[in-house]
Amino acid sequence: MADKANRTRRWVLLGGGAAIVAGFAVREYRLIPQDYAGDRLSVQDAYQQAVSGDVLLVDIRTPREWKTTGVGQGAHPLDMRRDDFEQALAQLTGGDRNAPVALICARGVRSARLSNRLTEAGFTNIIDVPEGMLGSAAGPGWVRAGLPVEHNTGETG
Incomplete structure (x- = not known):
């Protein structure tokens, strides 16, 4: 027994x-983010290029995440889970699939994966921000770098 x-x-x-x-x-x-062979930006460079209009910075996190940390100044919140995400992104670029678009998420994992997916879908100038809003192995992230954020109620995107 x-x-x-x-x-x-x-x-x-x-x-x-x-x-x-x-x-x-x-x-x-x-x-662990997927490898992305395209361009990358630090959070400081993403901020500078977004506010100067040189790049369209898109925060692909969820409304709950936007509400928690805010959205980086100059970024457009667009929830990557939307069924019409690619169409909404194309609308933000004015239909220009060659426009420079930088993607940021929390820690660079989702942005790397989505960068690959959008490149395969025909967007030719996708740029990853691997630090994300909260930091990763690539760097401290937007929040800890002290870059400005705008309050977001989580109702857009």
Whole structure:
């Protein structure tokens, strides 16, 4: 009887360990950005180019995230989960798929993935801001860099 209990305990421990490993794998996948071969900007350069009109800076996070941290000054909030995201982006660029568009998210993961997707969809001048709003391995991020943000109620995009 003790042998059966030990086997059961072992299977429970193995199952729990496998669940933990799977959880870490999913977490790492979500936190490690895809490689993006296109251009990149630091948050400082993204801010300067956005306010000067040299680049269209698009904050692709969710309305809840915009409400929490604000949106970087000069950025246009556009929730990447929108079904019509590509059409809305094309509208922001005036239909110019060659216009310089910089994407920023929280930590550079979603912006890298979306940069790849938009490039495949025919946008030719997509630029990633890998630091994001909250920082990443690429740098401290918009908020910690002390760049200006505008309050957003989370109702646009």
